[in-house]
Amino acid sequence: MLRRISSSISGRLISACKTIPNRRLFAFIDLLNMQHHKCDNSIPSHLLDYPLHYAVHTKNLDLLNKLLSKPTVFIDQEDDQGRTALHCAMSQTCHQIVECLLQHRANVDCVDYQGSTAAHLAVKQRDLLYLNLLLEHNADCLIGDRYGKSTLDLVCEYGEQAMFEILVERGVLSNLVYQLSTNQNSDNACFCQSSALGLAARNGHITICAELLEHQFPINVFTAQGSALHESCINGEWQVVRLLLYKGIDHTITDICGQTALHIAQTYLLRSKWSVAGEEAVSFLQITKVAILVCKKWKRKKEARLKCVFQADRQTHTHIIYGRAFVLYACTQMIYRFGEEGVVN
Template sequence: MKKIWGYWRKKDLLPFSSSIIPGTDRGHHGTNFKPGYHIRDKDLGEIHKAASVGSVAKTHQVLLLGKNGLNDKDKMNRTALHLACACGHAAVVAFLLERKCLLNLCDAENKTALMKAVECQEEECATLLLEHGADPNVVDVCGNTALHYAVLFQNVSLAAKLFSYDANIEARNQDDLTPLLLGIRERKRQIVEFLVKKEANIHAVDKMKRTALMLAINYECMDVVSLLLQRGADIFSQDVFGRTAEEYAVISGFKIQKEF
């Protein structure tokens, strides 16, 4: 017996009781989330100012004069490496790495420089960090890894780079979302397809026991629904309310047809 899912929109979807997108600074929702740092001179040491404007010469001078140490943190717990990565200053990043700066120090949100590079879509900086041994599996205050941020911004190239350095494809954040589940919730179809091809667990569930298939139905990701079904997604699994994917389809206004 083969199940074929046809679908037609009958009514607005019933909203999930979803939390704010995990890992977004200061409680912003995904559409309003702005990556990077709010930079104010009064929060910065001399080395942080130099790194944030991309001056290798000034960064070097600050170190030579002993005004700051290589790994000193500013008032927001950021190192020069954090600021250089967030601002996309690869030359400063390379200089700091040559001086053997510490790679995995965390800022006030427990984000490493690698996380900031990925969050800010600074692929050259991220690549330099990974090549020098940065850990892709550190988690921030919301439990997100660098891979979660690559998914949030649908950067397939960065995700592939992270995988080449052993990023955990099944890492879970505080909402129990794997990168795949986060990608589906954020309607990032391209990277979801990439993750499925990389053998992400399509049977993973979030903290409400909602499967990838349930999320795809709720968020109208019909290409993803078809992909998950082709990969053998379980339509009978139940969430904490006892609902199956088939029931979510009915609630959401999608018609299920069966072909024998």
Template structure:
């Protein structure tokens, strides 16, 4: 079974050289919810335990009264519900969810701070996502990378889970849409980075800020589209009203990021839309003279000889 992998939380899922506008390589984060470390016989023990506890006949909980099976956890912090979702045991998962309505058990986070809702999106189980939302889970909780379940759906391009989440958490949706993960990206940034045009359009319709700046260096979705040389995305964002004069923290417009790039269609379109006074590149250290940019230490050794030549 393939799990969606999310790696080191200290690594950005989108890195960019702010001076030269180059996309830098990045590693996928890794999510390990105990599946790899769980042996077959251990899993069978858990299944047998679930049968013994007779989840199907457990009476509904009142005032957060927990049943024994709700206290079971693996060494990775996974509950039986986490494991049922990971192993696609949907019948078990459904029974546990129904017998835990409005119970804190539904929001239990494993050692990677993943809730059952996170794992249901990762495993692309929209029916379980819907049941969890209706049962009272909190869609605002974030994992160790700062991602809500909707962030993960946007990153994966999971249309079904995206639809269920946006329709099932309308009250919490405004705060989720403005939430940045620990890489500085909100949901609109993520779908822009991964080029999911239909989700970009849908998020804008749902009220996502078209000109929101990611927290790393202030790029808007339009800046990201230029960085990735995605002409269709540039055209969509411009059509939807993206601010072509928005500046990054370093003072760069989207047009500035077209310098040195091959897609002339993007450059021409943004040149015509960008204010005249914002077309020139801002001054940078690269434009300084050699003498001005040379450090004092360099000047001390400007008479250094190599093989008889200065």
């Protein structure tokens, strides 16, 4: 009886208030029509101003369909953060909600106040299915956010191999390579606000770095922080340094302060205080011949200068190597040798 009465009341309210552009009222009316839906007290009250966002946040597919059936409802309405319902859906674990919004032609390239698209948020959520759905609806994965990072940049930064392969298959990487190639100068260098190669190098994702270069990504792309060589040196990713030098990166490229990767590595080397035990140091030494050579030179010539990087433990008769300093020193030695000989052993 109460259900029939409330349904009758809501029906009369709808017919009486069709011309009133009050989002809160329409949200309330739609909630009356969904008697089986139980409101969550944890939902922020301001979401009542955004019915679509409310439906997405509560994962109420029936309410969402009902709202989208109304001609007065704008599917790409933004909330107080500039996010659409599709943005909001990226943080929910309900793929049916996303599919519903896409079927009703939600704009996949809308950006919020941070410049992020739904694809940006899908990558941040590490949700491969969401990214696939967006790509099927022609999402532009080269739109940069407020930091200049595109969806592809974020994938490379996070080291999401599966997402990276999908973007390659969809032609996103080839489109980016074409755009960058048209902006290269006579030295085959190109300045960008953000670099997929630099972000991958910064975080040590050597596989993605190698695949980017295999797909003809310009190796000498640089940002205000410098080239990918700068990024890998600063963060001690010395295997990435080796890869970049093998592939012929220009080690004379400077950052916004006019410093090369070698200068950066030397600066951070002297400031490094992180240490690792001897066993970990041995594993470093077994990686490459360059590391062994660096270790010998370092112990013989650089001990005083670097404040006793090797410190003998009188009790255990072992050596402690400052791990981060060791890696940075290896980077400087590789760049030195590359500059002098043109090769890295």
